[in-house]
Amino acid sequence: MKKPLKEVSRGKTKQVYSTEDPTQVILEFSDRITAGDGKKRDELPNKGVLNCGISTKLLQLLEQTDIPTHYIETIGKDKMLVRKLxxxxxxxxxxxxxxxxxxxxxxxxxxxxxxxxxxxxxxxxxxxxxxxxxxxxxxxxxxxxxxxxxxxxxxxxxxxxxxxxxxxxxxxxxxxxxxxxxxxxxxxxxxxxxxxxxxxxxxxxxxxxxxxxxxxxxxxxxxxxxxxxxxxxxxxxxxxxx
Ligand SMILES: Nc1ncnc2c1ncn2[C@@H]1O[C@H](COP(=O)(O)OP(=O)(O)O)[C@@H](O)[C@H]1O
Ligand SMILES: [Mg+2]
Structure with missing residues:
Protein backbone atom coordinates (compact mmCIF):
# COMPACT_ATOMS: atom_id res chain seq x y z
CA MET A 1 0.00 0.00 0.00
CA LYS A 2 1.31 3.43 -0.93
CA LYS A 3 1.75 5.62 2.11
CA PRO A 4 2.22 9.38 2.36
CA LEU A 5 5.83 9.99 3.37
CA LYS A 6 6.30 13.69 3.83
CA GLU A 7 4.18 16.76 3.07
CA VAL A 8 5.95 18.48 0.18
CA SER A 9 3.48 21.30 -0.35
CA ARG A 10 0.21 22.66 0.93
CA GLY A 11 -2.02 24.66 -1.40
CA LYS A 12 -5.24 26.48 -0.64
CA THR A 13 -7.29 23.25 -0.64
CA LYS A 14 -4.98 20.23 -1.02
CA GLN A 15 -1.85 18.80 0.55
CA VAL A 16 0.77 17.07 -1.61
CA TYR A 17 2.80 14.19 -0.08
CA SER A 18 5.83 12.40 -1.46
CA THR A 19 5.79 8.58 -1.63
CA GLU A 20 8.50 5.90 -1.78
CA ASP A 21 8.20 6.12 -5.57
CA PRO A 22 9.80 9.39 -6.75
CA THR A 23 7.52 9.48 -9.82
CA GLN A 24 4.32 9.50 -7.72
CA VAL A 25 2.75 11.81 -5.15
CA ILE A 26 -0.39 11.66 -3.00
CA LEU A 27 -2.94 14.48 -3.14
CA GLU A 28 -5.04 14.89 -0.01
CA PHE A 29 -8.27 16.84 -0.46
CA SER A 30 -9.06 19.05 2.56
CA ASP A 31 -12.36 20.60 3.66
CA ARG A 32 -11.00 24.11 3.01
CA ILE A 33 -12.78 26.35 0.50
CA THR A 34 -11.46 29.70 -0.69
CA ALA A 35 -12.42 32.46 -3.11
CA GLY A 36 -11.14 35.88 -4.19
CA ASP A 37 -7.48 34.79 -4.52
CA GLY A 38 -7.68 33.11 -1.11
CA LYS A 39 -9.04 36.16 0.74
CA LYS A 40 -12.36 34.52 1.59
CA ARG A 41 -11.87 31.18 3.40
CA ASP A 42 -13.96 28.60 5.21
CA GLU A 43 -14.02 24.93 6.20
CA LEU A 44 -16.92 22.85 4.93
CA PRO A 45 -17.12 19.41 6.55
CA ASN A 46 -17.04 16.55 3.96
CA LYS A 47 -15.94 18.78 1.09
CA GLY A 48 -12.59 16.98 0.75
CA VAL A 49 -14.20 13.55 0.48
CA LEU A 50 -16.82 14.84 -1.97
CA ASN A 51 -14.26 16.53 -4.23
CA CYS A 52 -11.94 13.52 -4.14
CA GLY A 53 -14.85 11.25 -5.17
CA ILE A 54 -16.01 13.55 -7.97
CA SER A 55 -12.45 14.09 -9.27
CA THR A 56 -11.88 10.33 -9.23
CA LYS A 57 -14.89 9.66 -11.46
CA LEU A 58 -14.11 12.49 -13.90
CA LEU A 59 -10.37 11.77 -14.19
CA GLN A 60 -11.17 8.07 -14.75
CA LEU A 61 -13.57 9.07 -17.55
CA LEU A 62 -10.80 11.05 -19.25
CA GLU A 63 -8.24 8.24 -18.82
CA GLN A 64 -10.71 5.77 -20.39
CA THR A 65 -10.81 8.04 -23.45
CA ASP A 66 -7.01 8.04 -23.70
CA ILE A 67 -6.62 11.59 -22.45
CA PRO A 68 -3.37 11.70 -20.46
CA THR A 69 -3.98 12.65 -16.81
CA HIS A 70 -2.00 12.22 -13.60
CA TYR A 71 -4.59 9.81 -12.14
CA ILE A 72 -3.36 6.42 -10.86
CA GLU A 73 -5.62 5.29 -8.01
CA THR A 74 -7.83 6.61 -5.21
CA ILE A 75 -6.31 5.24 -2.01
CA GLY A 76 -8.62 6.71 0.62
CA LYS A 77 -11.83 8.73 0.78
CA ASP A 78 -9.86 11.96 0.49
CA LYS A 79 -6.57 10.72 -1.01
CA MET A 80 -5.49 10.13 -4.57
CA LEU A 81 -2.26 8.57 -5.81
CA VAL A 82 -1.14 10.46 -8.91
CA ARG A 83 1.84 10.79 -11.20
CA LYS A 84 4.14 13.53 -9.99
CA LEU A 85 4.03 16.41 -12.44
N1 LIG B 1 0.21 15.54 -10.18
C1 LIG B 1 0.70 16.57 -9.48
N2 LIG B 1 2.02 16.62 -9.17
C2 LIG B 1 2.53 17.65 -8.45
N3 LIG B 1 1.79 18.69 -8.00
C3 LIG B 1 0.46 18.69 -8.29
C4 LIG B 1 -0.14 17.64 -9.04
N4 LIG B 1 -1.48 17.92 -9.18
C5 LIG B 1 -1.67 19.10 -8.55
N5 LIG B 1 -0.53 19.58 -8.01
C6 LIG B 1 -0.33 20.82 -7.24
O1 LIG B 1 -0.78 20.63 -5.94
C7 LIG B 1 -0.86 21.91 -5.28
C8 LIG B 1 -1.93 21.90 -4.23
O2 LIG B 1 -3.22 22.05 -4.78
P1 LIG B 1 -4.16 23.24 -4.33
O3 LIG B 1 -4.44 23.16 -2.88
O4 LIG B 1 -5.33 23.24 -5.27
O5 LIG B 1 -3.21 24.50 -4.59
P2 LIG B 1 -3.49 26.01 -5.06
O6 LIG B 1 -3.80 26.79 -3.86
O7 LIG B 1 -2.18 26.41 -5.67
O8 LIG B 1 -4.60 25.96 -6.08
C9 LIG B 1 -1.02 22.90 -6.43
O9 LIG B 1 0.16 23.69 -6.52
C10 LIG B 1 -1.17 22.02 -7.66
O10 LIG B 1 -0.65 22.65 -8.82
MG1 LIG C 1 -6.07 24.64 -6.53
Whole structure:
Protein backbone atom coordinates (compact mmCIF):
# COMPACT_ATOMS: atom_id res chain seq x y z
CA MET A 1 0.00 0.00 0.00
CA LYS A 2 1.31 3.43 -0.93
CA LYS A 3 1.75 5.62 2.11
CA PRO A 4 2.22 9.38 2.36
CA LEU A 5 5.83 9.99 3.37
CA LYS A 6 6.30 13.69 3.83
CA GLU A 7 4.18 16.76 3.07
CA VAL A 8 5.95 18.48 0.18
CA SER A 9 3.48 21.30 -0.35
CA ARG A 10 0.21 22.66 0.93
CA GLY A 11 -2.02 24.66 -1.40
CA LYS A 12 -5.24 26.48 -0.64
CA THR A 13 -7.29 23.25 -0.64
CA LYS A 14 -4.98 20.23 -1.02
CA GLN A 15 -1.85 18.80 0.55
CA VAL A 16 0.77 17.07 -1.61
CA TYR A 17 2.80 14.19 -0.08
CA SER A 18 5.83 12.40 -1.46
CA THR A 19 5.79 8.58 -1.63
CA GLU A 20 8.50 5.90 -1.78
CA ASP A 21 8.20 6.12 -5.57
CA PRO A 22 9.80 9.39 -6.75
CA THR A 23 7.52 9.48 -9.82
CA GLN A 24 4.32 9.50 -7.72
CA VAL A 25 2.75 11.81 -5.15
CA ILE A 26 -0.39 11.66 -3.00
CA LEU A 27 -2.94 14.48 -3.14
CA GLU A 28 -5.04 14.89 -0.01
CA PHE A 29 -8.27 16.84 -0.46
CA SER A 30 -9.06 19.05 2.56
CA ASP A 31 -12.36 20.60 3.66
CA ARG A 32 -11.00 24.11 3.01
CA ILE A 33 -12.78 26.35 0.50
CA THR A 34 -11.46 29.70 -0.69
CA ALA A 35 -12.42 32.46 -3.11
CA GLY A 36 -11.14 35.88 -4.19
CA ASP A 37 -7.48 34.79 -4.52
CA GLY A 38 -7.68 33.11 -1.11
CA LYS A 39 -9.04 36.16 0.74
CA LYS A 40 -12.36 34.52 1.59
CA ARG A 41 -11.87 31.18 3.40
CA ASP A 42 -13.96 28.60 5.21
CA GLU A 43 -14.02 24.93 6.20
CA LEU A 44 -16.92 22.85 4.93
CA PRO A 45 -17.12 19.41 6.55
CA ASN A 46 -17.04 16.55 3.96
CA LYS A 47 -15.94 18.78 1.09
CA GLY A 48 -12.59 16.98 0.75
CA VAL A 49 -14.20 13.55 0.48
CA LEU A 50 -16.82 14.84 -1.97
CA ASN A 51 -14.26 16.53 -4.23
CA CYS A 52 -11.94 13.52 -4.14
CA GLY A 53 -14.85 11.25 -5.17
CA ILE A 54 -16.01 13.55 -7.97
CA SER A 55 -12.45 14.09 -9.27
CA THR A 56 -11.88 10.33 -9.23
CA LYS A 57 -14.89 9.66 -11.46
CA LEU A 58 -14.11 12.49 -13.90
CA LEU A 59 -10.37 11.77 -14.19
CA GLN A 60 -11.17 8.07 -14.75
CA LEU A 61 -13.57 9.07 -17.55
CA LEU A 62 -10.80 11.05 -19.25
CA GLU A 63 -8.24 8.24 -18.82
CA GLN A 64 -10.71 5.77 -20.39
CA THR A 65 -10.81 8.04 -23.45
CA ASP A 66 -7.01 8.04 -23.70
CA ILE A 67 -6.62 11.59 -22.45
CA PRO A 68 -3.37 11.70 -20.46
CA THR A 69 -3.98 12.65 -16.81
CA HIS A 70 -2.00 12.22 -13.60
CA TYR A 71 -4.59 9.81 -12.14
CA ILE A 72 -3.36 6.42 -10.86
CA GLU A 73 -5.62 5.29 -8.01
CA THR A 74 -7.83 6.61 -5.21
CA ILE A 75 -6.31 5.24 -2.01
CA GLY A 76 -8.62 6.71 0.62
CA LYS A 77 -11.83 8.73 0.78
CA ASP A 78 -9.86 11.96 0.49
CA LYS A 79 -6.57 10.72 -1.01
CA MET A 80 -5.49 10.13 -4.57
CA LEU A 81 -2.26 8.57 -5.81
CA VAL A 82 -1.14 10.46 -8.91
CA ARG A 83 1.84 10.79 -11.20
CA LYS A 84 4.14 13.53 -9.99
CA LEU A 85 4.03 16.41 -12.44
CA UNK A 86 6.13 19.50 -12.95
CA UNK A 87 3.13 21.85 -12.91
CA UNK A 88 2.92 24.78 -15.34
CA UNK A 89 1.76 27.98 -13.57
CA UNK A 90 -1.34 28.20 -15.76
CA UNK A 91 -5.08 27.90 -15.38
CA UNK A 92 -6.51 26.61 -18.65
CA UNK A 93 -10.20 27.45 -18.90
CA UNK A 94 -12.61 25.92 -21.38
CA UNK A 95 -15.95 27.70 -21.82
CA UNK A 96 -19.18 26.41 -23.35
CA UNK A 97 -21.49 29.14 -21.99
CA UNK A 98 -20.58 32.79 -21.35
CA UNK A 99 -20.37 33.92 -17.72
CA UNK A 100 -17.79 35.13 -15.18
CA UNK A 101 -14.67 36.92 -16.40
CA UNK A 102 -15.58 36.47 -20.10
CA UNK A 103 -18.65 38.72 -19.87
CA UNK A 104 -16.75 41.22 -17.69
CA UNK A 105 -14.03 41.51 -20.34
CA UNK A 106 -16.33 41.38 -23.38
CA UNK A 107 -19.40 43.25 -22.24
CA UNK A 108 -21.13 42.87 -25.63
CA UNK A 109 -21.56 39.16 -24.91
CA UNK A 110 -24.66 38.51 -22.83
CA UNK A 111 -24.50 36.29 -19.77
CA UNK A 112 -25.62 32.68 -20.49
CA UNK A 113 -24.93 32.95 -24.26
CA UNK A 114 -24.20 29.45 -25.54
CA UNK A 115 -20.92 29.77 -27.45
CA UNK A 116 -21.05 28.47 -31.04
CA UNK A 117 -17.76 26.72 -30.39
CA UNK A 118 -16.07 26.10 -27.05
CA UNK A 119 -13.20 28.48 -26.36
CA UNK A 120 -10.00 27.92 -24.41
CA UNK A 121 -8.36 30.70 -22.40
CA UNK A 122 -5.16 30.84 -20.35
CA UNK A 123 -4.59 32.63 -17.05
CA UNK A 124 -1.42 32.96 -14.99
CA UNK A 125 -1.86 30.93 -11.79
CA UNK A 126 -0.72 33.62 -9.41
CA UNK A 127 -2.91 34.95 -6.58
CA UNK A 128 -0.58 37.91 -5.90
CA UNK A 129 -1.15 39.19 -9.47
CA UNK A 130 -4.83 38.07 -9.46
CA UNK A 131 -4.51 35.36 -12.15
CA UNK A 132 -4.21 37.69 -15.19
CA UNK A 133 -5.41 36.63 -18.65
CA UNK A 134 -2.55 35.48 -20.90
CA UNK A 135 -2.42 35.46 -24.69
CA UNK A 136 -0.34 32.73 -26.35
CA UNK A 137 2.34 35.37 -27.03
CA UNK A 138 2.36 36.33 -23.34
CA UNK A 139 2.89 32.67 -22.39
CA UNK A 140 5.89 32.53 -24.75
CA UNK A 141 7.16 35.89 -23.45
CA UNK A 142 7.04 34.64 -19.85
CA UNK A 143 8.66 31.34 -21.01
CA UNK A 144 5.93 29.30 -19.33
CA UNK A 145 5.28 26.92 -22.23
CA UNK A 146 6.35 26.38 -25.83
CA UNK A 147 3.94 26.94 -28.77
CA UNK A 148 3.74 23.13 -29.14
CA UNK A 149 2.77 22.74 -25.46
CA UNK A 150 0.15 25.47 -25.83
CA UNK A 151 -1.36 23.67 -28.85
CA UNK A 152 -1.36 20.39 -26.91
CA UNK A 153 -3.13 21.98 -23.91
CA UNK A 154 -5.82 23.44 -26.20
CA UNK A 155 -6.26 20.06 -27.91
CA UNK A 156 -6.50 18.16 -24.60
CA UNK A 157 -8.90 20.70 -23.04
CA UNK A 158 -11.24 20.37 -26.05
CA UNK A 159 -10.94 16.58 -26.01
CA UNK A 160 -11.78 16.59 -22.28
CA UNK A 161 -14.80 18.77 -23.04
CA UNK A 162 -15.93 16.29 -25.71
CA UNK A 163 -16.08 13.67 -22.93
CA UNK A 164 -17.34 15.77 -20.01
CA UNK A 165 -20.04 17.83 -21.79
CA UNK A 166 -22.10 14.78 -22.92
CA UNK A 167 -21.46 13.00 -19.60
CA UNK A 168 -22.98 15.93 -17.67
CA UNK A 169 -25.76 16.38 -20.21
CA UNK A 170 -26.90 12.78 -19.52
CA UNK A 171 -27.23 13.54 -15.81
CA UNK A 172 -29.18 16.77 -16.49
CA UNK A 173 -26.35 19.21 -15.85
CA UNK A 174 -25.02 21.95 -18.15
CA UNK A 175 -21.22 22.06 -18.10
CA UNK A 176 -20.79 25.84 -18.35
CA UNK A 177 -16.99 25.98 -18.03
CA UNK A 178 -14.07 24.29 -16.30
CA UNK A 179 -10.45 24.93 -15.35
CA UNK A 180 -7.59 22.51 -15.93
CA UNK A 181 -4.00 22.57 -14.71
CA UNK A 182 -1.30 20.81 -16.70
CA UNK A 183 2.17 19.50 -15.97
CA UNK A 184 4.89 17.35 -17.44
CA UNK A 185 5.45 13.88 -15.95
CA UNK A 186 8.91 12.46 -15.25
CA UNK A 187 9.03 11.18 -18.86
CA UNK A 188 8.21 14.67 -20.16
CA UNK A 189 4.62 13.88 -21.25
CA UNK A 190 2.12 16.71 -20.77
CA UNK A 191 -0.80 15.54 -18.61
CA UNK A 192 -3.91 16.98 -16.98
CA UNK A 193 -3.15 17.28 -13.27
CA UNK A 194 -4.78 18.73 -10.17
CA UNK A 195 -8.55 18.26 -9.75
CA UNK A 196 -11.86 18.35 -11.64
CA UNK A 197 -14.82 18.96 -9.35
CA UNK A 198 -17.31 21.72 -8.40
CA UNK A 199 -14.41 23.88 -7.12
CA UNK A 200 -13.00 24.05 -10.65
CA UNK A 201 -16.11 23.98 -12.87
CA UNK A 202 -19.42 25.75 -13.32
CA UNK A 203 -22.36 23.38 -13.33
CA UNK A 204 -25.98 24.45 -13.83
CA UNK A 205 -28.96 22.17 -13.39
CA UNK A 206 -30.44 21.93 -16.90
CA UNK A 207 -34.08 21.85 -15.79
CA UNK A 208 -34.00 24.74 -13.30
CA UNK A 209 -30.76 26.68 -13.94
CA UNK A 210 -29.83 26.13 -10.28
CA UNK A 211 -26.09 26.69 -9.59
CA UNK A 212 -24.42 23.49 -8.32
CA UNK A 213 -20.77 24.60 -7.97
CA UNK A 214 -18.39 26.90 -6.06
CA UNK A 215 -20.27 30.00 -7.27
CA UNK A 216 -22.69 29.15 -4.43
CA UNK A 217 -19.81 30.01 -2.08
CA UNK A 218 -18.39 32.93 -4.10
CA UNK A 219 -21.83 34.57 -4.35
CA UNK A 220 -23.05 33.59 -0.85
CA UNK A 221 -25.99 31.60 -2.23
CA UNK A 222 -25.92 29.17 0.71
CA UNK A 223 -26.24 25.36 0.94
CA UNK A 224 -22.82 24.84 -0.63
CA UNK A 225 -22.16 21.35 0.72
CA UNK A 226 -25.72 20.19 0.00
CA UNK A 227 -25.13 21.01 -3.67
CA UNK A 228 -21.70 19.31 -3.71
CA UNK A 229 -23.44 16.20 -2.33
CA UNK A 230 -25.99 16.43 -5.13
CA UNK A 231 -23.20 16.68 -7.75
CA UNK A 232 -21.38 13.72 -6.10
CA UNK A 233 -24.50 11.57 -6.23
CA UNK A 234 -25.41 12.50 -9.81
CA UNK A 235 -21.81 12.08 -11.06
CA UNK A 236 -21.00 8.80 -9.28
CA UNK A 237 -24.53 7.33 -9.25
CA UNK A 238 -23.94 6.46 -5.58
CA UNK A 239 -25.53 7.73 -2.38
CA UNK A 240 -23.10 9.85 -0.34
CA UNK A 241 -22.56 8.10 2.99
CA UNK A 242 -20.03 10.57 4.44
N1 LIG B 1 0.21 15.54 -10.18
C1 LIG B 1 0.70 16.57 -9.48
N2 LIG B 1 2.02 16.62 -9.17
C2 LIG B 1 2.53 17.65 -8.45
N3 LIG B 1 1.79 18.69 -8.00
C3 LIG B 1 0.46 18.69 -8.29
C4 LIG B 1 -0.14 17.64 -9.04
N4 LIG B 1 -1.48 17.92 -9.18
C5 LIG B 1 -1.67 19.10 -8.55
N5 LIG B 1 -0.53 19.58 -8.01
C6 LIG B 1 -0.33 20.82 -7.24
O1 LIG B 1 -0.78 20.63 -5.94
C7 LIG B 1 -0.86 21.91 -5.28
C8 LIG B 1 -1.93 21.90 -4.23
O2 LIG B 1 -3.22 22.05 -4.78
P1 LIG B 1 -4.16 23.24 -4.33
O3 LIG B 1 -4.44 23.16 -2.88
O4 LIG B 1 -5.33 23.24 -5.27
O5 LIG B 1 -3.21 24.50 -4.59
P2 LIG B 1 -3.49 26.01 -5.06
O6 LIG B 1 -3.80 26.79 -3.86
O7 LIG B 1 -2.18 26.41 -5.67
O8 LIG B 1 -4.60 25.96 -6.08
C9 LIG B 1 -1.02 22.90 -6.43
O9 LIG B 1 0.16 23.69 -6.52
C10 LIG B 1 -1.17 22.02 -7.66
O10 LIG B 1 -0.65 22.65 -8.82
MG1 LIG C 1 -6.07 24.64 -6.53
Missing amino acids: EMLPLEVVLRNIATGSLIKRLQMIKEKTVLKRPIVEFFLKNDEYHDPFLSEEYIALLEIATPEEIEEMIRLAKKANDVLLPFFKKIGIDLVDFKLEFGGDTAGILRIGDEINPDSMRLWDTATGRILDKDRYRKDLGQVIEHYIEVYERVTGKKFEG
